[in-house]
Amino acid sequence: MSRKPSFVTRIRHFASATNAVGWTEVAVATASATLAILLVYWTSVRLLEGVAAMFMLASMGASAILLFALPHGALSQPWPLFGGHMIAALVGVTCAVLVPQPALAAALAVGLTVGCMHLLRCVHPPGGATALTAVLGGPTVYGLGYLFVLTPLLLNLVLLFVMAVLINYPFPWRRYPAALAYPHHEHPRERDGPTEEDVEWAMEQMNVVVDVTAEELHEIARRAMEHARQNAAERITLSLGPRVVQADKGKGWVLRELSDSRNDEQRGTVRLSLVKRRDTDDGESGV
Numbered sequence: 001m002s003r004k005p006s007f008v009t010r011i012r013h014f015a016s017a018t019n020a021v022g023w024t025e026v027a028v029a030t031a032s033a034t035l036a037i038l039l040v041y042w043t044s045v046r047l048l049e050g051v052a053a054m055f056m057l058a059s060m061g062a063s064a065i066l067l068f069a070l071p072h073g074a075l076s077q078p079w080p081l082f083g084g085h086m087i088a089a090l091v092g093v094t095c096a097v098l099v100p101q102p103a104l105a106a107a108l109a110v111g112l113t114v115g116c117m118h119l120l121r122c123v124h125p126p127g128g129a130t131a132l133t134a135v136l137g138g139p140t141v142y143g144l145g146y147l148f149v150l151t152p153l154l155l156n157l158v159l160l161f162v163m164a165v166l167i168n169y170p171f172p173w174r175r176y177p178a179a180l181a182y183p184h185h186e187h188p189r190e191r192d193g194p195t196e197e198d199v200e201w202a203m204e205q206m207n208v209v210v211d212v213t214a215e216e217l218h219e220i221a222r223r224a225m226e227h228a229r230q231n232a233a234e235r236i237t238l239s240l241g242p243r244v245v246q247a248d249k250g251k252g253w254v255l256r257e258l259s260d261s262r263n264d265e266q267r268g269t270v271r272l273s274l275v276k277r278r279d280t281d282d283g284e285s286g287v
Contacts, residue, residue: 028174032167033068037061039163040156047152059085059133060156062126067164071176073211075124078177080117082157084124088113089149092134096142106135123209182215194221 040060063085066076074080092109099105109131117123134141134148141148168176175181194202199221200214210217 024171025174028167028171029069032163033064035167036064036068036160036163039159040064043155043159044152047155059126059129060160062129063124063157063160066124066126067160067176068167070211071164071168071174072178072181072213072216074209074213075211076176077213078161080122080124081161083120083122084117084127085130085153085157086149087116087120087122088127088131089134089153090146091116092131093146093148095131096135097145102136106132109135118209178213178216182213182219194218 037057037060041057044057044060063081066073067081070076088109091113095105095109095112099108110128113127113131114123117127130153137148144151164176165180168174169180172181196214196218199218203210203214203217212220
């Protein structure tokens with residue numbers, strides 16, 4: 001019977017942080033986001049005025065966090081980026097036109113945007129700010145009407161996307177989109193590990209949006225399994241009963257000793273000692 005997690009464990013899970021990264025990753029993410037927002041701001045203030053420009057900057061700033069701090073996140077990929085923002089803009093402008101009460105129009109704009117993002121599989125959280133911009137952006141945004149979807153929104157999205165591709169490309173571990181870092185190809189099925197197709201199926205079964213691509217999750221699983229194999233114990237001892245049992249530990253383990261332990265309390269117990277195999281230079285197995 002499994003034990004319930006303690007109060008302290010639950011608090012740790014509630015307050016869990018993102019994984020740590022190296023200083024190079026921090027520097028690259030910081031510099032790339034800075035350059036991207038400078039360009040977006042320069043464009044926005046020339047197409048919008050006053051408060052409207054600030055709203056647009058907020059929307060693009062949120063997307064910059066995803067593209068430059070989480071370039072491989074599922075929510076950061078091109079379709080969620082473009083689809084999420086543009087759907088949000090269309091919904092927001094429509095609500096602004098059809099619903100005269102600002103509070104209700106804003107609530108409907110965000111709520112309907114969430115539903116549309118789920119249906120079209122392009123969830124992108126910063127799109128919520130874009131939907132609010134279309135409703136609460138003031139006369140300048142109202143005057144643009146549906147043109148707001150094309151300029152400045154689409155223009156800003158293209159600028160962010162191009163910069164994310166160019167700035168991240170020299171760094172293989174953070175190339176954007178994620179397909180450039182983990183190109184899709186058929187992986188041979190490993191004896192003891194899942195394939196990309198297995199991972200994608202499992203993600204669908206969870207019935208929630210998981211902010212990691214199937215390719216990267218498969219790569220994480222592969223590296224974790226390799227690390228576990230490298231840190232496995234040098235010797236494993238299995239105590240078996242008097243019956244003959246055939247066991248296979250797969251590649252990397254060989255049968256070292258087979259002995260009938262006469263000193264055990266239960267006579268007839270067979271003790272198998274499995275030793276980690278090391279490949280020699282000539283390709284033969286040694287211990």
